Amino acid sequence: MIPAPPPTALDDNHGLAADWRRSLADAGPEAAQVLAALAASDAAAMAAHFYHVMMDDPRASRLLSHEQVRTRLQPAMQRWVRDLLCAAPDTVEGLVAAQRVVGDVHARVGIPVDLVTRGTRILKQRLFQSIAEQAGHGQAAHAAIASLTASFDIALEGMTLAYSSARDRSSRTDAAYRLFSLVQNVGAERERQRALLLDWENTLLYTLASQCDPLGLPSLSRSEFGLWVTHKGIPSFGESDETRQISALIADVDRALRQTQADGDDPRARAARLQEIRTRVGQIRSLLGMMFERIGEMDASCDALTNLLNRRFLPTVLRREIDLAVKSRGSFAVLLLDLDHFKSINDAHGHEAGDRALQHVAALLSQFTRGSDYVFRYGGEEFVVVLVSVDESQALAIADGLCRRVAESPVALPGGHTLAVTASIGVALYDGHPDYERVMARADAAMYQAKKRGRDRVVLADGTQPEAPGRVSLQRP
Structure with missing residues (x-):
C-alpha cells in the first residue's frame, strides 16, 4: 500500500x-x-x-x-x-x-x-x-x-x-x-586568518619594542581576525570546545593588553605582559589549526554563478547578528544592492554579458568588503551585504565606496569591449527590532527609493520610505 x-x-x-x-x-x-x-x-x-x-x-x-x-x-x-x-x-x-x-x-x-x-x-x-x-x-x-x-x-x-x-x-x-565552509578554499582561508593573527601580533611587538603607546593598537577582539572569529568563525565551525577556548583566549589577550597600557614605562612589567600575550596568541593559533584540519575541504553550497553565499543562509546570519548586537549593545547594517537597467543589458548584449556583469560585481563586493562581512547573491541582479559591527557613518562610507567602485569598473566583454554598470544601494542599520525581516524590509525600501531618485546612488533607510512593492519574505516553506 x-x-x-x-x-x-x-x-x-x-x-x-x-x-x-x-x-x-x-x-x-x-x-x-x-x-x-x-x-x-x-x-x-x-x-x-x-x-x-x-x-x-x-x-x-x-x-x-x-x-x-x-x-x-x-x-x-x-x-x-x-x-x-x-x-x-x-x-x-x-x-x-x-x-x-x-x-x-x-x-x-x-x-x-x-x-x-x-x-x-x-x-x-x-x-x-x-x-x-x-x-x-x-x-x-x-x-x-x-x-x-x-x-x-x-x-x-x-x-x-x-x-x-x-x-x-x-x-x-x-x-x-x-x-558549510563559508569560503571556497578552506586552506586559503586558514592561511588568511593565520596571517591576520600574525600581523596583529607583529604590530604589537613593534609598538612595544619602539616604546610607543599601545593605546592606539586595536584590541584583538576588534581586529580583523577577532571580528572574523565572532561573526564567521564561530557560526561556521559551531559552538565547540575549540571555539569557546579561542573566545576565552581572545578575552585574556585583551585584558593583558589593557594591563600593559596601565604598566606605563616599566620595562619588566611590559616584557612579562608581552610574553603572556604571545603565549595566548600561540594557543589561539594552535586551536585555529585544529579546527581547520577537522573541517577539511568542503563543498561550499553557494550560488553557482557568482560563488557567493546562498540566500537561504541569510536568516541564519541575520539571527546571529541580531543576537550579537543585543549582547554587545552594538550594531550591524544590511546593504541591498540592485544592478541598474539589468534587463536592458541582457536584451542588448545577451545573457552571457548579463552573467559576466553579475560575476564582475560579485567579485567587487567580495574584494572591497571585510573578511568578517557577508556577501550574498540575493536573486536575479540583487545582492545583499551584511556589514558586521558598524555604525551609520561606517556603513554609509562602505556603501558609497561600493557604489563608486561598481560605476568606475566596467565589465570586460569578449573582443575587447567593455560594459558600464551602476548599482542602486539601500542601507538599513539594525534598529533594535528582533525580527530580521524588518531590517531587510527597510533596506529594500531604501533601495527602491534609490531607484526612484535616479539610480547609481546610496539611500539610507530612515523609517519614512514606503515599503517596496513586491517585497518577498525571506522565510519560505
Missing part, C-alpha cells in the same frame, strides 16, 4: 477553520453577542495587561523594548484580541492564516513558546472574569466562555504549527550552515 502524503499547511488550515466554525455554531448567537460586547469594552485593557505581565519576564524584556510594545505590539495585540472575540464563520479562514503568520514571526524573533502559552492563559483568565462581570453566570455566559476557550486554543494551535515548521526549517538551515 502506498502511504498517504503528509498533510500540508493548507490541510491544517482547513481543519482548524472547520473546528472553529463548529465551535461558533455550538455557542450560538447570544454567546457571540457577549463576546462582541467584550471586544468593544475590554480589548485595549487586555492588550495592556498582556504586555505588562510579559515584560516582567527577563527573556521577553531582552527581546522587546517598552517603546516597541507601546507603539507597535500593544495595538497589534489589541486587534488580535478583538478579532478573536468577534470571530464569525465567514472570517475564520482568514483568522487561521493570520495565526500562522504570527507563529512565523515568533519563530523568527525567537519568542519562547511557554511565554506565548502563558500569555494566552492570562488573557483567558481575565476575559473569563469580564464575562462573569458583564453577563453573569447564565447559559449565554457559559457558552461564551466555551466559545472563547475554543477560539484561543485553535488560534494557539495554528501559531504552534507555524512556529514548529519555521523552527524546523531554521534548524535544518543552521545545521547546513555549520557544515
